[in-house]
Amino acid sequence: xxxxxxxxxxxxxxxxxxxxxxxxxxxxxxxxxxxxxxxxxxxxxxxxxxxxxxxxxxxxxxxxxxxxxxxxxxxxxxxxxxxxxxxxxxxxxxxxxxxxxxxxxxxxxxxxxxxxxxxxxxxxx
Amino acid sequence: xxxxxxxxxxxxxxxxxxxxxxxxxxxxxxxxxxxxxxxxxxxxxxxxxxxxxxxxxxxxxxxxxxxxxxxxxxxxxxxxxxxxxxxxxxxxxxxxxxxxxxxxxxxxxxxxxxxxxxxxxxxxxxxxxxxxxxxxxxxxxxxxxxxxxxxxxxxxxxxxxxxxxxxxxxxxxxxxxxxxxxxxxxxxxxxxxxxxxxxxxxxxxxxxxxxxxxxxxxxxxxxxxxxxxxxxxxxxxxxxxxxxxxxxxxxxxxxxxxxxxxxxxxxxxxxxxxxxxxxxxxxxxxxxxxxxxxxxxxxxxxxxxxxxxxxxxxxxxxxxxxxxxxxxxxxxxxxxxxxxxxxxxxxxxxxxxxxxxxxxxxxxxxxxxxxxxxxxxxxxxxxxxxxxxxxxxxxxxxxxxxxxxxxxxxxxxxxxxxxxxxxxxxxxxxxxxxxxxxxxxxxxxxxxxxxxxxxxxxxxxxxxxxxxxxxxxxxxxxxxxxxxxxxxxxxxxxxxxxxxxxxxxxxxxxxxxxxxxxxxxxxxxxxxxxxxxxxxxxxxxxxxxxxxxxxxxxxxxxxxxxxxxxxxxxxxxxxxxxxxxxxxxxxxxxxxxxxxxxxxxxxxxxxxxxxxxxxxxxxxxxxxxxxxxxxxxxxxxxxxxxxxxxxxxxxxxxxxxxxxxxxxxxxxxxxxxxxxxxxxxxxxxxxxxxxxxxxxxxxxxxxxxxx
Numbered sequence: 001x002x003x004x005x006x007x008x009x010x011x012x013x014x015x016x017x018x019x020x021x022x023x024x025x026x027x028x029x030x031x032x033x034x035x036x037x038x039x040x041x042x043x044x045x046x047x048x049x050x051x052x053x054x055x056x057x058x059x060x061x062x063x064x065x066x067x068x069x070x071x072x073x074x075x076x077x078x079x080x081x082x083x084x085x086x087x088x089x090x091x092x093x094x095x096x097x098x099x100x101x102x103x104x105x106x107x108x109x110x111x112x113x114x115x116x117x118x119x120x121x122x123x124x125x
Numbered sequence: 126x127x128x129x130x131x132x133x134x135x136x137x138x139x140x141x142x143x144x145x146x147x148x149x150x151x152x153x154x155x156x157x158x159x160x161x162x163x164x165x166x167x168x169x170x171x172x173x174x175x176x177x178x179x180x181x182x183x184x185x186x187x188x189x190x191x192x193x194x195x196x197x198x199x200x201x202x203x204x205x206x207x208x209x210x211x212x213x214x215x216x217x218x219x220x221x222x223x224x225x226x227x228x229x230x231x232x233x234x235x236x237x238x239x240x241x242x243x244x245x246x247x248x249x250x251x252x253x254x255x256x257x258x259x260x261x262x263x264x265x266x267x268x269x270x271x272x273x274x275x276x277x278x279x280x281x282x283x284x285x286x287x288x289x290x291x292x293x294x295x296x297x298x299x300x301x302x303x304x305x306x307x308x309x310x311x312x313x314x315x316x317x318x319x320x321x322x323x324x325x326x327x328x329x330x331x332x333x334x335x336x337x338x339x340x341x342x343x344x345x346x347x348x349x350x351x352x353x354x355x356x357x358x359x360x361x362x363x364x365x366x367x368x369x370x371x372x373x374x375x376x377x378x379x380x381x382x383x384x385x386x387x388x389x390x391x392x393x394x395x396x397x398x399x400x401x402x403x404x405x406x407x408x409x410x411x412x413x414x415x416x417x418x419x420x421x422x423x424x425x426x427x428x429x430x431x432x433x434x435x436x437x438x439x440x441x442x443x444x445x446x447x448x449x450x451x452x453x454x455x456x457x458x459x460x461x462x463x464x465x466x467x468x469x470x471x472x473x474x475x476x477x478x479x480x481x482x483x484x485x486x487x488x489x490x491x492x493x494x495x496x497x498x499x500x501x502x503x504x505x506x507x508x509x510x511x512x513x514x515x516x517x518x519x520x521x522x523x524x525x526x527x528x529x530x531x532x533x534x535x536x537x538x539x540x541x542x543x544x545x546x547x548x549x550x551x552x553x554x555x556x557x558x559x560x561x562x563x564x565x566x567x568x569x570x571x572x573x574x575x576x577x578x579x580x581x582x583x584x585x586x587x588x589x590x591x592x593x594x595x596x597x598x599x600x601x602x603x604x605x606x607x608x609x610x611x612x613x614x615x616x617x618x619x620x621x622x623x624x625x626x627x628x629x630x631x632x633x634x635x636x637x638x639x640x641x642x643x644x645x646x647x648x649x650x651x652x653x654x655x656x657x658x659x660x661x662x663x664x665x666x667x668x669x670x671x672x673x674x675x676x677x678x679x680x681x682x683x684x685x686x687x688x689x690x691x692x693x694x695x696x697x698x699x700x701x702x703x704x705x706x707x708x709x710x711x712x713x714x715x716x717x718x719x720x721x722x723x724x725x726x727x728x729x730x731x732x733x734x735x736x737x738x739x740x741x742x743x744x745x746x747x748x749x750x751x752x753x754x755x756x757x758x759x760x761x762x763x764x765x766x767x768x769x770x771x772x773x774x775x776x777x778x779x780x781x782x783x784x785x786x787x788x789x790x791x792x793x794x795x796x797x798x799x800x801x802x803x804x805x806x807x808x809x810x811x812x813x814x815x816x817x818x819x820x821x822x823x824x825x826x827x828x829x830x831x832x
Contacts, residue, residue: 025645054773057815058623058644058764062689065736069688086775090764094693094712095732098741 003027006034014045014110020052023060031060035067044076047109051082056090064100077101079109079121088122097122131183134176141173146240149362153230167288170247170363178251182258192260192319193327196334199256203341203377206249210348210355213242221357226293228361239358246359247366250373257313257380264318272312279306280372284365292360303372310376314383322402325395328388335385342378349374400435404557407435411564421572425470428540428565433472435561436554438542439521442471442479444491445530445538445569466491466539474543482522482543484514494527494539500555501527505547524549528562532570540565595622595651598658604628604636608701608825610793611638614801615818622816623650624763625657629665634701637665640761640820641694641713644733649690656685657692657734671696671709672748675734679711683738691735695761704753704827709746712736714767717760717781718751719789724782727751755826758789758796765815766800771808780807793823 004027009016015038023031038046048064050056064078071078081103083091091097101121103109112121148166218238219231230236254277261273283302290296323331348355349371359367391398414427425443433441444466468479483490489511493501503525506512522543530538540562544550595617603611615624623643631637639661643653660678668674675696682692695716697708708716712733715726729747736742753759762781769776780803788799797819804817 025647055768055770055775057768058642058691058693062644062691065691066689093714093728094691095730095736095745098732098745099737 004030006030008034008038011047011106011110012114014047014113015043016047016049016106016110018049018052022055023053023063024055024057025059028059028063031063032066035063039067039070042074044071044074045113046071046076046078047106047113048078048080049082049106050080050084050087051106053083053087056087058094061091061094061096064096068099077113079103079112081106081109127183131180134180138173138176138180141169141176142240142244145169145173149230149236149240150233153233153236163289167363167365170366174247174251174366177248181251181255190259192263192323193330193334195256195259196331196338199253199377200334200338200341202249202252203338203345206246207341207344207348209242209245210345213238213358214348214353214355218354220354221361223293226291228292228357230361235354235358239354240362242355243359243362243366246370250370253373253377257376260319260380261313261316266316266318269316272309272316276306276309276313276376279309280369280376283368283372287364287368290364292357292364299368303368306372307375307379310372310379311383313376314380317384317387320384320388320391321398323391323395325392325399328392328395332385332388332392335381335388338381339378339385342374342381345374346371346378400437400553404435404560407431408560408564411561411568414568421569421576422469424565424568424572428561428568429470429472432540432542432558432561436542436550436557437544439545439549440472440474440478441540441542442474443469443530443538443540443565445469446536469538478520478522479541481514481520482525484512490525490527490541491539494529495536498529498531498536500529500559502550502555504550507547521545523547526550526555526558528555528558530562530566530569532566534570537566537569591648591651592617595654598655599626600628604630606636606701608704608827609636609699610823610825611820612793612797613818613820614797615816617816618765619647622647623654624765624816624818625654626761626818626820627658627661629661631665631698636699636701637661637671638697638699638761638820638822639694640763640818641692642763642765642816642818644689644691644693653682653686653690653692656682657694661696670748671698671707672746675709675711675731675746676743679734679742680738682735686735691733693733693764697759697761699753699822699824702827704824705750706753706759707748707750709748711746714762714764717762717785719758719760719785720754721756724786724789726778726782753824755824756790757824758785758793759822759824760785760796760800761818761820761822762800763816763818765817766804766819768815769804769808769817771811776804776807793821796823797821 004019004021004023007018007020009018017031017034017038019031021027035046038044064080068078079101080091080096082105083102088102091100091102096102101109101112103112103121108121145166148162148169152162216238218235220235221228222231230239258273262269279302283299283306286296286299286302287294290299320328320331349359349367350356356367359370411428411431414424425445429441429443432438447465447467468476471479490501490503503509503512506520506523506525523546525541525543528540528542529536530540540558542550542554542558599615600613603613605611611628613626615622615626617624623645625639625641625643627639629637629639641654641657643650643657657678660681661674664674664677668677675694678694686692691712693713694711695708695713696711697706697716699706708727708729710716710729710731712731715728718725718727727749729749731746732742760781767776767778767781781800784800784803785796788796791799800819800821
């Protein structure tokens with residue numbers, strides 16, 4: 001039933017993962033695999049584009065938690081962008097905006113990697 | 126009983142022979158002319174040997190003896206008798222006086238020893254007949270019994286025909302009967318079923334035994350026919366007995382002569398026959414094993430060793446496919462093993478040698494069998510172009526057969542057999558290996574299915590236990606108090622879930638309500654849930670403020686939950702005397718609050734427990750205080766409610782709000798049921814894929830006015 005896909009794109013040395021569909025306990029391993037693939041090749045600057053992400057469950061959120069520590073230890077980051085209000089609400093309820101930088105648009109997140117001052121993430125409610 | 130009978134029979138026989146001996150001794154000294162004395166003498170002899178025969182043929186013990194053992198015993202007895210006969214002729218006794226075709230012993234030793242030898246030969250002849258009968262009756266067919274009875278009958282007639290004759294007399298009738306006996310003996314000598322079932326080695330021994338027995342019997346024939354003390358002693362002792370002995374020796378002679386020739390002709394086919402027989406036995410054993418052996422390892426080893434034995438292979442091994450059997454789930458593979466194929470049993474060959482034969486991952490043998498789904502036979506590896514990789518290393522294997530194991534679910538493995546000689550596998554061998562592979566496939570499939578069903582049953586039992594445990598973690602009853610009504614419900618999506626609610630009686634007039642959700646589902650979530658319950662039960666008495674309690678709970682949980690797990694939670698404390706409610710939200714769904722003024726979500730700041738150990742948790746956590754008034758409704762719930770889905774649409778917060786607005790005037794159970802039926806009406810028959818928890822608090826007002 002649940003359909004979920006991850007696509008990887010390179011954008012100025014930033015790795016953009018595009019998520020599509022339903023991210024829940026069943027599909028979470030796909031995202032884990034994709035993130036693991038980036039980390040194993042020492043690519044730590046990661047942007048997650050959630051434009052086509054229609055649903056995320058707590059297990060889906062857990063995937064980001066599993067990797068953020070290692071990414072940040074290597075001076076990288078996971079930034080999230082293009083969330084639908086519904087998906088943002090799930091992130092927001094749990095307080096994820098306090099832990100992750102979430103942007104309206106992907107290019108803002110990419111810019112943010114190069115210049116901390118230029119783009120500002122969405123502030124939590 | 127049988128023992129006693131036997132004792133009586135033997136005793137009787139001995140007494141009769143003693144009587145006979147006494148008569149002989151008397152008649153040596155005194156000329157006895159009693160009419161019918163010959164008849165009395167013969168009657169005692171016949172009676173004595175009848176008793177011995179009854180004892181001997183009545184015994185059932187001998188039926189368990191193998192033909193080889195019988196041959197051995199007879200061989201020893203025959204040469205013993207031959208020796209006794211020759212020795213008797215050689216010792217210095219005076220012998221017999223011939224008079225009028227009659228014989229008279231010249232001295233007592235002749236009489237005494239002659240009697241003993243005669244009795245011994247009589248017993249020996251019975252023994253010979255008994256063994257002949259056992260061998261002939263090894264496998265009964267039509268006419269087996271008739272032929273043997275005819276032989277016995279003829280022998281008895283031959284004996285009978287000479288009863289009244291003087292020892293050196295002869296008659297035409299006797300000669301005719303004698304010829305008939307020989308014919309019957311020849312007829313019986315074709316009954317040699319026991320030879321067929323001997324192993325090759327046994328046949329070789331039987332050949333020697335047969336020859337030796339033939340010689341012994343021939344020797345005895347000669348000894349009995351020669352004009353000697355032996356012949357005269359027997360003739361004197363009892364003419365019928367002598368006929369009987371002679372005929373049984375002759376029968377033995379014919380039979381074992383035939384046995385010798387027959388064994389000789391059976392020798393070339395012995396190996397083939399033996400193999401066929403072992404094939405049948407092995408297949409039979411294997412099919413028996415299928416129903417008994419559940420141990421997978423034992424089964425694979427048995428299959429392999431049996432294959433090796435039955436086709437006399439040099440080595441044998443069994444490889445099983447691991448991928449199809451595990452239905453696509455990821456399994457750790459032994460890095461030395463090709464993915465999906467595992468050697469589970471091997472006989473007389475090392476893993477290195479197997480690898481060498483395969484010559485790496487992309488083995489021609491495997492590829493060929495997998496593609497063909499049929500057997501692959503390589504008759505001469507050294508000359509086969511497909512085995513280029515073996516050119517340099519001259520291994521011990523010259524020919525090889527690979528047979529696929531195919532069960533109804535498809536190819537499950539490969540059975541290998543090798544021989545040290547080129548063209549070592551005959552068509553028969555390949556057929557047998559195929560039969561074994563078929564049986565083995567069924568057996569392995571059975572074993573696997575049984576294991577799976579046992580495992581599944583065990584898991585179901587464990588899950589039921591877990592479910593039961595978890596149900597006990599949730600409150601069994603809702604708290605009752607005049608100032609409020611509470612109703613609650615929690616249904617896990619799977620056997621066990623991560624949703625949690627609880628009521629904590631903080632003191633006489635303070636009630637804590639906890640509703641939480643552990644990230645993920647199933648067993649790990651259930652484990653964290655029980656941990657959360659423990660934390661709340663122990664901390665609630667220590668911290669008056671929900672915020673303080675959550676900060677402490679976060680410290681504990683952040684240290685124990687794994688990186689990608691967290692807990693969202695809403696904790697509210699109601700003072701029953703005043704209606705003051707204090708709450709804090711740790712990343713959980715907002716509280717749905719319905720009063721006369723408004724129906725709204727109350728969402729104080731705060732993040733999920735276990736997400737961060739740092740300051741950011743306590744910094745973001747807000748505490749919200751409100752005064753409840755009679756008629757106010759608080760709905761605590763987990764995300765399973767707003768996220769309940771039907772055809773890609775969520776139930777959502779708006780619908781939840783609308784239901785609460787409509788039914789807030791009802792009792793707590795009414796409100797709960799209204800939310801549930803609205804939810805069920807929305808998702809209809811879609812299976813809920815998340816746990817659902819609902820706690821409804823309806824405030825009815827303080828019992829006493831606040832002081």
